[in-house]
Amino acid sequence: MIATETKTAAGILTLTALRGIGPATAERLAEKFSLLDAIADAEPAKLRSVVSASVAESLHEPTALANAGEKAQRVLDEADRRGIRVLSVFDQDYPAALRSLQDRPPVLFIKGKLPPFRSVACIGTREPSEFGEIVSDRIVETLVAANWAVVSGLAVGVDSLSHQAALRHRGRTIAVMAGGLDGIYPRQNAKLADEILEKDGALVSEQPFGVPPSPRNLVQRDRLQSGLSVATFVIQTDIKGGSMHTVRFTIQQNRLLFAPVPLGRHAAEPKSQGILALTQMPGTQFADAARAEGDYRRILLERFRDQPVAVPLASREDYASMLNLLETRMTGAEQPALSPASSPAQMSML
Incomplete structure (x- = not known):
């Protein structure tokens, strides 16, 4: 040896x-x-x-x-x-998107087929409301129709909804696991994992066999979800939800960040408060709300001082601009601004 x-x-x-x-x-x-x-x-x-x-x-x-x-x-x-x-980080098949990260894993375990770097992460709370259920399907349907693969974490809630929506709309999806690929967590999603593989998707982990999905590994997993993706879509989350780890990694990795804007009764839901913070607070205010520290705080204060941290998706009319932003980021061209938000009467649900 x-x-x-x-x-x-x-x-x-x-x-x-x-x-x-x-x-x-x-x-x-x-x-x-x-x-x-x-x-x-x-x-x-x-x-x-x-x-x-x-x-x-x-x-x-x-x-x-x-x-x-x-x-x-x-x-x-x-x-x-x-x-x-x-895969070793030195192998040609190692995802180029991850290779560019400072804290990339030197070894990846992959079951199935990784699509080319045309992926977006869709993440959120484990307890989505009606808003999260409906919006996750509509956003994923739009992304799949534009030939984007969906990355998520196979958890219950928004993760499962995102994987299922991608499969339902005949798209490809990637599940990034927090433990070794010899076990599926949570067990109730074992059938979903099988379906992901059957439909040309992939299961990915940096953890060796036998390693459990500990809290630390769950956070580490989040950086791979955003790292594999051109953008992260935060479907629904509380301001203190675990999804905020992925938000942090997305921003530190200089990926795009999108969030659908809840209105009316949906805006009052606890699991919508993180979305409202991401789409309405300037970076200076969000840094305090998220208790950001170190490099994360610096980026929020410098890059998002006077603007929201996430690109708001207020109605379906924003989807065209959203797709343009994604394509622009893929080509490395200057990013166009998202079109102005629609009026409240037009955007009761995305």
Whole structure:
């Protein structure tokens, strides 16, 4: 195993199985050393330019790389048995959209078919109201008709509605999982996961087999949903909902952010308050409401100081401009402004 190329899935899995080596360090080692045995034979000084002295010392332990290689091979054998591809960040098939991220996962587990980078994320509360149910279907139908694949997280609520709407309208959809692909969470969505695969979609995770969807992994999963996508659509959420993690990643990754505007009785619903904040508050006010810190707060204050954080979708009349924005972002051209919002009488429901 130690003769394995470091930039392959086997090489990266071996490196990350070593004590003290995380994803970023594994990538740095792969960039510096072409083979695993080159790491084992490297002078301590050369290793210390990449890792700490203690990690450099552990890499010279006689069985360290061999044991890590055996663990990596077991993962690859299990993936092969389950029909799952394991991609290294250095592989040509690794999604280009994720490769551009600073905190990209060095290894991805993929079951099914990833579409080209023409994807959008549709996310939201686990407890959608009638507004969330209706709007998710209408927005996804419009996106699918324009040949956009839908990315979501297979959770109950808006995630499930978005996947189901994509399938119902004969589109493709990708479920980004917070745990290993050897288990579906929640179990009630196992049938939906099967249907996603049957209809040319994909299940994706950065987590190895046996890893549960812990709260931390759920947040980490959110950055991949936005990272795989040109834009994120927040269908419905509270101001403190878990969807706000995906909002943060979307903004930090410089992706587009859209949200449908609830009106009338729908605007008074608790699960609409996050949408109203995203579409009505300027970035300075939203930063306080979202308790944004660090780089996230800086971006909100600089880029969205006097404008809403999300592009508001007030009626179906906004869909054409929405699609234009998406196409413009795909080509990298200057973004046109969204058309003015329709009058309240026209937009009781999108």
